[in-house]
Amino acid sequence: MPFDFQGKHVTVAGLGVSGVPAAKVLHGLGARVTVVNDGDDERARAQAADLEALGVTVRLGDGATLPEGTELIVTAPGWKPDKPLFTAAHEAGVPVWGDVELAWRLRRPDAAPWLAVTGTNGKTTTVQMLASILKAAGLRTAAVGNIGVSLLDAVTGDEEYDVLAVELSSYQLHWAPSLRAHSAVVLNLAPDHLDWHGSMEAYAADKGRIYEGNRIACVYNVADKATEDLVREADVEEGCRAVGFTLGAPAPSQLGVVDGILVDRAFVENRQKNAQELAEVSDVNPPAPHNIANALAAAGLARAFGVSAAAVRDGLRAFTPDAHRIAHVADVDGVAYVDDSKATNTHATEASLAAYESIVWIAGGLAKGATFDELVTGAAKRLRGAVLIGADRALIREALARHAPEVPVVDLDRTDTGAMLQAVQEAQRLARPGDTVLLAPACASMDMFTNYNKRGDAFAEAVRELGA
Template structure:
């Protein structure tokens, strides 16, 4: 008899992770009820499917406990102050996330986790890590906040050798007992503060990825906050702090020397030598922040014992997901780059730093962000700016304060043709050798369904440009 047989469980959320959790627990004999605030066609279809498997689904509510619940499992994104969780706390019912359940189901003999979190770069780093592990001949998967549902991966038959796990701050908040083999925090910048309540709480959630690490806590040497999280973590005896840097690596660091990704952490004599892992040219794209992602992935892989050649082969074979600093086309000497995934200022800062001369397409929903530091840091690189979306005035005001000589086009349109107009205006401002960079620094939902749709609209507009458009000299 397992610990879930007969247990009355409420699963919050009818998304991918919620469905995976409900099915796994039902197979273990739990009496599962799924609650979801939606009541649309998609939710009803999913509810009917689960009902056929003996899983009860309650739609359009989700605010109260059902059936004498003994455990609540939440999907990522449900706020900690949701009435469902308040009700659970009032009667001492435990609330955990799907990641926590996956860790418990993993047991003592399941595949080890190499875990990654951070404000930006998580998905790319985890996918790089999975590519490196595969190049080493290991059976692995990218899971967690991406890819295969983590519970499905933990219970897979045949089992995985090791898992590359992306963990959001939401997931870490609800996963108190997760203890990865090794973990990495890529960076920490203000984000999701409305959910966590404060920057301190948000950073603390990120820092949970280090708890119980056995081999390596990987931190960003350029981001002091990540190193501070390492010092606060309760780790296993012998676990090491391993930094990554875009400069030459110090002792117990990975870094870059003359275009080579070098390891001074996982070598026999790290005081006097470094191991070449790959070259900057092996990283796609070789933008500074993406090289940092590659170094973090390499550090976790090396912590697991992966040989140098697998790091090189994995990075060479890796292709980034769409809308992440993705080169769309070159037209008349101008490069067009889609970084629609840059939905906050921290991600956009990294994107702007990758190019010397930029016409910037930006704007959308600011989510409470301010743009003065971003514009101040990028002002010397800006050839022009085209602003779209609900909160574009905030960026316009920052440009007026810190880059008053940069020409700005303010587009009031929010219709489906607005992105095409933005690309047309950016093309008019650009010179041969410039990069037209769509890195909005804002969320997309004011004009688009999501950042993917926004990126697709940009790419379609670029591909729709007339052959050899004229570039007006400024």
């Protein structure tokens, strides 16, 4: 560990999910901790009081000034690199770590290795699938990082693990220069969070950090060349292999699908000629194409860790996806209603739309700078109709007019939470037996709802009212 924390002055940037645990851990290690936070609301004041009772200094409403004497900054992952605090730190030669970097540095010598997952979409599902597979193999594990158990808790707590399934966001990877995973995957790359990273190139580079120093396997998406490019650019340990996953038949050193079977041609003897059956497509819940890709990625990481084919099958069978991820809500009058409120960007929505043949699409919200022409062009032939809600729905309406003018569109000029019931009622009117009414907004939810969970809950409640 490069820092002996005893008596060192560490500044923690940001209260919240990662900042408070980091401050407590550092204080426990003997550091003199100062927390700086932009906000000064009721929640922040309550968190500050909790930390001050331990002896931690907290400065609310002042996240821009570098506290005098700071020797290290540990930042919340969401703080942008161009903030004045970090500019001052750079000029003063003060290193900046994220909570993931801190956790990595605090690992014990015999610490569990990390199997790491990132990507624009599918991270949480893949990590949960991976944890389920590892548990089916009898390994002590947890889904940690940007999900579930805090990484700091995992590495400093009393629980002992054999291996960790780690979800990492691009923000977290940006602030984790020392991370060296056992094996890792970048599931896919599409424009997202560009306001934070500054460019697609910077975003991709931060995602690619997950491959640095990998020991056994860098798993990539054969259908997304950018992920393979990141593997080629990574500085890995000698002997580390590039392993692809594909929805088609796998080549040697790949995992793929043959006649409804998930197949491994990477972690088998004589992979030029041999293959190992892992599971059936029907073992994946739900068996939508993008979710099969998630399962293959999880299987690739598990196989890199030496997990058996039987454990892959059993783990996938045991896996239950989180709510609001392409979740079947109900069938009403022969029409399926599916909640994919988690599809908050065009890349996720593209995958969701590809899973069904005839769709009434409920979409809209905050576009976050996205454009929708490519998404609509690809989905046009599947659309029975579209119902648009939210602040930026005009962008989707205009893309539909350009690329799918024959698709009927209902534009709901309202952004209150009650709009969802009307949207579902309009979708029911457009739908025919055999269709799927799909909530896949391609947008963030905060114009109308607290988060995508609340949006999905509103959809499910509206569907239940239809069937009442």
